[in-house]
Amino acid sequence: xxxxxxxxxxxxxxxxPRSTRADEAIIDAVLDLLAEGTNAEAISIEAxxxxxxxxxxxxxxxxxxxxxxxxxxxMNLKGQSPDLxxxxxxxxxxxxxxxxxxSRRPHPAAAVLPCLISEMHRxxxxxxxxxxxxxxxxxLMRDVLERGIRTGELRADLDVELTxxxxxxxxxxxxxxxxxxxxxxxxxxxxxxxxxxEGIGGPAR
Amino acid sequence: xxxxxxxxxxxxxxxxPRSTRADEAIIDAVLDLLAEGTNAEAISIEAxxxxxxxxxxxxxxxxxxxxxxxxxxxMNLKGQSPDLxxxxxxxxxxxxxxxxxxSRRPHPAAAVLPCLISEMHRxxxxxxxxxxxxxxxxxLMRDVLERGIRTGELRADLDVELTxxxxxxxxxxxxxxxxxxxxxxxxxxxxxxxxxxEGIGGPAR
Amino acid sequence: xxxxxxxxxxxxxxxxPRSTRADEAIIDAVLDLLAEGTNAEAISIEAxxxxxxxxxxxxxxxxxxxxxxxxxxxMNLKGQSPDLxxxxxxxxxxxxxxxxxxSRRPHPAAAVLPCLISEMHRxxxxxxxxxxxxxxxxxLMRDVLERGIRTGELRADLDVELTxxxxxxxxxxxxxxxxxxxxxxxxxxxxxxxxxxEGIGGPAR
Amino acid sequence: xxxxxxxxxxxxxxxxPRSTRADEAIIDAVLDLLAEGTNAEAISIEAxxxxxxxxxxxxxxxxxxxxxxxxxxxMNLKGQSPDLxxxxxxxxxxxxxxxxxxSRRPHPAAAVLPCLISEMHRxxxxxxxxxxxxxxxxxLMRDVLERGIRTGELRADLDVELTxxxxxxxxxxxxxxxxxxxxxxxxxxxxxxxxxxEGIGGPAR
DNA sequence: TGTTAACCGAGACGGTACGTCACGTCTTACA
DNA sequence: TGTAAGACGTGACGTACCGTCTCGGTTAACA
Numbered sequence: 057x058x059x060x061x062x063x064x065x066x067x068x069x070x071x072x073p074r075s076t077r078a079d080e081a082i083i084d085a086v087l088d089l090l091a092e093g094t095n096a097e098a099i100s101i102e103a104x105x106x107x108x109x110x111x112x113x114x115x116x117x118x119x120x121x122x123x124x125x126x127x128x129x130x131m132n133l134k135g136q137s138p139d140l141x142x143x144x145x146x147x148x149x150x151x152x153x154x155x156x157x158x159s160r161r162p163h164p165a166a167a168v169l170p171c172l173i174s175e176m177h178r179x180x181x182x183x184x185x186x187x188x189x190x191x192x193x194x195x196l197m198r199d200v201l202e203r204g205i206r207t208g209e210l211r212a213d214l215d216v217e218l219t220x221x222x223x224x225x226x227x228x229x230x231x232x233x234x235x236x237x238x239x240x241x242x243x244x245x246x247x248x249x250x251x252x253x254e255g256i257g258g259p260a261r
Numbered sequence: 262x263x264x265x266x267x268x269x270x271x272x273x274x275x276x277x278p279r280s281t282r283a284d285e286a287i288i289d290a291v292l293d294l295l296a297e298g299t300n301a302e303a304i305s306i307e308a309x310x311x312x313x314x315x316x317x318x319x320x321x322x323x324x325x326x327x328x329x330x331x332x333x334x335x336m337n338l339k340g341q342s343p344d345l346x347x348x349x350x351x352x353x354x355x356x357x358x359x360x361x362x363x364s365r366r367p368h369p370a371a372a373v374l375p376c377l378i379s380e381m382h383r384x385x386x387x388x389x390x391x392x393x394x395x396x397x398x399x400x401l402m403r404d405v406l407e408r409g410i411r412t413g414e415l416r417a418d419l420d421v422e423l424t425x426x427x428x429x430x431x432x433x434x435x436x437x438x439x440x441x442x443x444x445x446x447x448x449x450x451x452x453x454x455x456x457x458x459e460g461i462g463g464p465a466r
Numbered sequence: 467x468x469x470x471x472x473x474x475x476x477x478x479x480x481x482x483p484r485s486t487r488a489d490e491a492i493i494d495a496v497l498d499l500l501a502e503g504t505n506a507e508a509i510s511i512e513a514x515x516x517x518x519x520x521x522x523x524x525x526x527x528x529x530x531x532x533x534x535x536x537x538x539x540x541m542n543l544k545g546q547s548p549d550l551x552x553x554x555x556x557x558x559x560x561x562x563x564x565x566x567x568x569s570r571r572p573h574p575a576a577a578v579l580p581c582l583i584s585e586m587h588r589x590x591x592x593x594x595x596x597x598x599x600x601x602x603x604x605x606l607m608r609d610v611l612e613r614g615i616r617t618g619e620l621r622a623d624l625d626v627e628l629t630x631x632x633x634x635x636x637x638x639x640x641x642x643x644x645x646x647x648x649x650x651x652x653x654x655x656x657x658x659x660x661x662x663x664e665g666i667g668g669p670a671r
Numbered sequence: 672x673x674x675x676x677x678x679x680x681x682x683x684x685x686x687x688p689r690s691t692r693a694d695e696a697i698i699d700a701v702l703d704l705l706a707e708g709t710n711a712e713a714i715s716i717e718a719x720x721x722x723x724x725x726x727x728x729x730x731x732x733x734x735x736x737x738x739x740x741x742x743x744x745x746m747n748l749k750g751q752s753p754d755l756x757x758x759x760x761x762x763x764x765x766x767x768x769x770x771x772x773x774s775r776r777p778h779p780a781a782a783v784l785p786c787l788i789s790e791m792h793r794x795x796x797x798x799x800x801x802x803x804x805x806x807x808x809x810x811l812m813r814d815v816l817e818r819g820i821r822t823g824e825l826r827a828d829l830d831v832e833l834t835x836x837x838x839x840x841x842x843x844x845x846x847x848x849x850x851x852x853x854x855x856x857x858x859x860x861x862x863x864x865x866x867x868x869e870g871i872g873g874p875a876r
Numbered sequence: 877t878g879t880t881a882a883c884c885g886a887g888a889c890g891g892t893a894c895g896t897c898a899c900g901t902c903t904t905a906c907a
Numbered sequence: 908t909g910t911a912a913g914a915c916g917t918g919a920c921g922t923a924c925c926g927t928c929t930c931g932g933t934t935a936a937c938a
Contacts, residue, residue: 183439218453222430225429225430227430229430229434233433234381235426236422251423
C-alpha cells in the first residue's frame with residue numbers, strides 16, 4: 057500500500073509471488089534433457105525437478121501433467137526461421153520444408169511431437185498448445201504462397217490451406233513415420249515442392 | 262525313402278510347444294482393450310494378462326515389451342480393403358484415402374500408431390512391423406496408379422512413390438495431428454486427390 | 467540466544483517426515499499375521515502392505531527387505547517378563563526358562579526366530595537385531611545368578627556366561643529343533659536347572 | 672498269479688523303472704550347490720534341475736517339495752565320525768562336540784539345518800528325516816556316556832538323554848544362533864563338557 | 877518280437893511375490 | 908502464499924520360481 061502502484065496492473069495475488077527463476081529452471085531442465093537425446097516420453101517429472109533444483113509440487117502448481125509441461129517447453133524454443141531469399145516461391149517453400157524433413161533432429165519440436173500425439177487425442181488443451189507451435193511456421197508458408205499469387209507465380213484461385221497440407225504432409229510423414237522406405241528423405245522437400253507447383257502453378261506449365 | 266524325409270519340416274523344438282490358444286487369447290485381449298477405447302499406451306501387460314487368462318510370463322516369453330506386443334497385435338487386424346470400382350483413378354484413390362482420414366477410429370492401426378511412433382524411433386524392429394502393416398495398403402494405391410498410367414489417365418513418367426506420399430501425407434497429418442484447424446478432414450481426401458491429379462495428370466489439363 | 471540454539475536437537479531432516487502411523491500400521495500388520503499363525507517366511511511384503519493400508523514403497527523406504535522387517539517387528543513385541551519370586555535361585559531360573567520351552571508359541575520371538583537364522587548367517591545387521599531381543603532376557607538370568615553368588619547359593623567362581631548357555635541351550639534346541647524325541651519338553655526346564663545347579667552349586671552338594 | 676513270485680518282494684511296477692542316475696545326479700547337484708556356499712533356502716528346484724541335467728518333473732516325481740529334497744540330500748552326506756580315543760569320557764565327549772561347534776561349516780548338516788527348521792514346524796515327515804540325521808551322532812554320545820557309567824567315571828543314576836541335551840544344547844545354540852557374543856565358540860565344547868561332568872560326575876568331585 | 881506303460885529331457889503353463897520406478901498428492905519448515 | 912524436500916498410496920514394470928502340464932522320445936518287462 058505504500059506506493060501508487062496499487063492501481064497499476066492486475067490486483068496482485070496475496071502471498072509470495074511465484075518465482076520466475078523456478079519457471080525458467082524447469083523449462084531449461086526439460087530442454088536440456090531433450091537436447092541430451094532423452095526420448096520425450098521417457099522424461100520424468102522427478103528427473104526434471106531434480107535437475108531444475110525444484111520441488112515436484114512447484115512443477116505441478118504450474119502444469120497439470122507431464123504432457124502440458126512438454127508442450128510448454130517446446131513452445132519456448134523457437135526454431136530460428138530459415139532465411140527466405142524471396143527470389144522465387146519454389147526456393148522459399150523448399151527452404152521452409154527442408155528443416156522439417158532433413159536431419160535427424162531437425163526441429164526440436166519435431167522430436168517431442170510424436171510422444172504427445174496420443175495425449176493430444178485425449179486432451180483438448182494440448183491441441184491448442186500444438187497449434188501455437190506450428191502456426192507461425194504455417195503463416196510463413198502462407199505468406200510465401202500469397203506473395204506468389206500476387207506476383208502471378210501461382211494461380212489466383214489457389215486454395216492456400218490445402219496447399220499447405222499438400223506441401224507439409226508428405227515431408228512430415230516421411231520424417232516422423234519413415235513412411236516409405238523407397239523415398240529418399242533428403243531430396244523429398246524439393247521434389248514435393250516441384251510436384252505440387254507443377255500441378256498448381258499457373259503459367260508454370 | 263528314409264533319406265528323403267531328413268530334409269522335411271522344421272526340427273521341432275524340444276519341450277512343450279507354445280500354446281496357440283495363449284497366442285490368440287493375448288492378441289485378442291489387446292484388440293479388445295483397443296476396441297473398448299483404451300488408449301494404446303495406457304494398456305498394461307497386467308491388464309492384458311488378466312483379460313487373456315494368462316500369466317504375465319507367458320506374454321514376456323513371446324514379446325520383449327509392451328510395444329512389441331502392440332505392433333504384433335495391430336498387425337493381426339487387417340482393416341478390410343475398400344471396394345475399388347475401377348471406373349476411374351480418381352474415385353479409386355479417394356476410396357483408398359477416405360478410411361485413413363475420415364472417422365474417429367478409421368483404421369484400427371491408425372489408432373495405435375501414434376503411441377508407437379516414439380518407440381519406433383528407438384527400436385529398429387518396430388519399423389519392420391510397421392512397414393508390414395502399411396505396405397499392403399501402399400501396394401493397393403500403387404496398383405491404381407500403375408493402372409492409370411497404362412490407361413493413359415496419368416502421365417507416363419509419373420513418379421509413383423512420390424505420388425503415394427503426396428496423396429497420403431496430407432490426409433494422415435490432418436488426421437493424426439489435426440494439423441490445420443482450417444482444413445475440413447471430411448472432404449480432404451477428395452480435395453487432395455483432385456489437387457494432385459490436376460498437377461500430375463497428363464491429358465487432364 | 468542465537469548461537470546457543472545451534473547445537474540443540476537433531477538437525478531435522480528436510481521434507482515431509484515419515485509417518486509414525488505408517489510405522490505402527492506396518493509393524494502391527496506383521497505381528498497380526500504372525501499371531502494368526504502365518505509362518506514367518508510365508509509372510510509377503512504385499513500382504514503386509516495390503517493389511518497395513520500402506521504402499522509397498524513405504525515399507526521398502528524403511529526396511530531393506532523382508533527379513534529386516536521381521537526382526538524389527540519381533541523386536542517390537544516384548545514378551546512380558548515372568549514374575550520372579552526371589553525365594554530361590556532354582557525357582558527363578560526355572561521361571562525364566564519355562565516360557566522359552568513350554569507351550570507351542572511361548573515367546574513370539576521364538577516363533578519367528580527359526581525363519582531368520584539362515585538370513586542372519588548372511589546379514590551382519592541382523593545379528594545385532596537378534597542380540598537386542600535376547601539380551602534383556604539374558605540379563606534377567608544374569609541378575610539371578612549374580613544374586614545367587616552374593617547369597618552363597620552359588621559358588622563364587624561361577625562362570626556366569628557359560629552357565630547361561632548351559633541353562634538355555636538344552637531348552638532352546640529341544641523347543642526349536644525337537645532335538646530329542648525321548649525328552650519331555652514340558653519338564654525339561656526344571657530338570658535342566660536342577661542338573662546344572664547340582665553341578666555348579668557350592669554347598670548344595 | 673502265474674508264478675510264486677507274488678509273495679516275494681514288491682510286485683515290481685510296470686513301465687520303465689526310475690533311473691538311479693537321475694537320483695544321484697539330483698542329490699549331487701544339491702550337495703554341490705550347498706558346498707559352493709549357496710544358502711539352503713536360496714536353492715531353487717530350477718537350479719538343481721539345470722545342474723543335474725534333469726527335468727523338473729523328474730525331481731517332483733521323487734520329492735514332494737524343495738524341503739523334502741533338502742532333508743534327503745543332507746541325509747546322504749554322512750559326516751565322518753571323529754576318532755574316539757576311548758581314554759576318557761571327557762576327551763571323547765569333547766571330540767564329539769567339537770565338530771558341531773567349531774568351524775564355519777563344521778558339519779554340512781548344520782549348514783542346511785537352520786533353513787529347514789521353519790518347514791519342520793509344519794511338516795511332520797521332515798522331523799523324521801531330521802531325526803535320522805542326528806540319531807547316529809546322538810547314539811555315539813550315548814555310547815560314550817554308558818561306557819562311562821560302566822567304568823564308574825560317571826554316576827550310575829545318570830539321566831543319559833538329559834545329559835545329551837545338556838552337552839549338545841549350549842554348543843548348538845552358540846553355533847547356529849551366535850547366541851551370546853561373550854562366549855568364545857572355539858573353547859566352548861571343552862568348557863561345556865567340563866562343567867557338565869563336574870556336576871554329574873560321581874567320584875570326580 | 878512287439879506292446880505297453882511309465883519313465884526321461886525339455887520347456888511352456890497360470891500363478892505369486894519380488895524389488896524398483898514414477899505417478900500425482902500431501903505435509904513439513906522456512907522464506 | 909510459495910518453495911525445496913521428500914514421504915504418501917497407487918499401480919505397472921520386468922524377473923524369478925513355484926508346482927503342474929504337455930511334448931517327442933527312451934527303456935525295460937510282459938506277452
